[in-house]
Amino acid sequence: MTETTTAAPENGDAPARPIIRLDGVGKNFGNITALAGVTLSVSAGQVTCILGDNGAGKSTLIKIVAGLYAHDTGAYVVDGAEVRLSSPREALDLGIATVYQDLAMVPLMPVWRNFFLGSELRTGPRPFRRLDVRRMRAITDEELKKMGIDLPDIEQPVGNLSGGQRQVVAIARAVYFGARVLILDEPTAALGVKQSGVVLKYIAAARGAGLGVVFITHNPHHAFMVGDHFAVLKLGRVELDAPRAELDLEDLTHHMSGGAELDTLKHELERTESPQVAPLHAPAPRES
Numbered sequence: 550m551t552e553t554t555t556a557a558p559e560n561g562d563a564p565a566r567p568i569i570r571l572d573g574v575g576k577n578f579g580n581i582t583a584l585a586g587v588t589l590s591v592s593a594g595q596v597t598c599i600l601g602d603n604g605a606g607k608s609t610l611i612k613i614v615a616g617l618y619a620h621d622t623g624a625y626v627v628d629g630a631e632v633r634l635s636s637p638r639e640a641l642d643l644g645i646a647t648v649y650q651d652l653a654m655v656p657l658m659p660v661w662r663n664f665f666l667g668s669e670l671r672t673g674p675r676p677f678r679r680l681d682v683r684r685m686r687a688i689t690d691e692e693l694k695k696m697g698i699d700l701p702d703i704e705q706p707v708g709n710l711s712g713g714q715r716q717v718v719a720i721a722r723a724v725y726f727g728a729r730v731l732i733l734d735e736p737t738a739a740l741g742v743k744q745s746g747v748v749l750k751y752i753a754a755a756r757g758a759g760l761g762v763v764f765i766t767h768n769p770h771h772a773f774m775v776g777d778h779f780a781v782l783k784l785g786r787v788e789l790d791a792p793r794a795e796l797d798l799e800d801l802t803h804h805m806s807g808g809a810e811l812d813t814l815k816h817e818l819e820r821t822e823s824p825q826v827a828p829l830h831a832p833a834p835r836e837s
């Protein structure tokens with residue numbers, strides 16, 4: 550296989566204690582079971598990919614991890630202690646940051662302003678405190694450079710950036726504000742090949758900075774470029790849970806494309822082609 554990968558090197562060391570562990574987690578909405586018995590770990594310096602089709606339960610899972618939903622069953626463990634989060638703020642305080650697809654950015658505001666959105670730095674004595682524009686610009690510039698992101702002008706509105714660049718700014722922002730776990734909700738879903746590559750590169754950079762990354766995606770190719778561990782969700786359950794060493798891109802694609810179901814369907818179709826089914830004949834020409 551010629552696929553280039555940027556996965557973490559396997560060094561044979563015993564894995565460190567995970568930052569996050571879900572143990573048999575379930576969530577119901579009325580009589581709909583969105584998740585059931587989900588067990589999953591996220592460790593520092595590792596990219597955990599969560600794949601699944603529409604309705605598989607990916608959003609519900611990240612909303613539990615991000616503190617938006619409380620789980621109904623099982624345990625959510627952070628740094629070895631069981632938690633029950635009741636807001637995204639609590640998740641952030643534990644170092645768990647989520648970058649959603651819509652990114653929560655203000656398109657007309659400059660890049661540096663979006664970088665500090667909601668956590669602006671201020672200067673001067675009360676009650677005359679004002680935004681510390683100089684320091685926010687300098688930090689944004691420095692942090693983007695640290696991640697290897699080269700934007701020509703951090704004064705430009707964030708809406709002028711490409712989708713991939715905006716994702717990358719959001720990743721750098723989460724790293725700067727102390728994330729230990731970064732949850733990325735389908736960051737490459739709306740992007741072309743080149744822009745997806747840019748985002749995948751910075752997912753690898755976040756892992757390189759020691760973060761535990763949870764990468765939600767529909768795309769097994771993207772997952773396999775950066776993933777250290779893969780979980781495929783199906784109808785709310787973990788259908789496949791494997792470290793990189795135990796599978797290849799073909800296995801992952803097979804699982805994602807409903808490979809097992811397609812195999813069954815193929816066999817059923819073969820059986821249907823039996824002699825009981827009368828062959829079709831062209832109607833005899835009508836006599837005039």
Ligand SMILES: Nc1ncnc2c1ncn2[C@@H]1O[C@H](COP(=O)(O)OP(=O)(O)OP(=O)(O)O)[C@@H](O)[C@H]1O
Pocket residue numbers: 578581582583601602603604605606607608609610
């Ligand atoms: N707030 C809700 N109320 C009722 N049912 C819900 C709610 N949120 C999710 N569900 C149901 O739970 C199941 C899992 O949905 P979820 O959105 O987590 O899947 P998903 O994998 O993120 O799908 P997609 O890729 O389409 O976003 C689906 O059957 C969905 O209809």
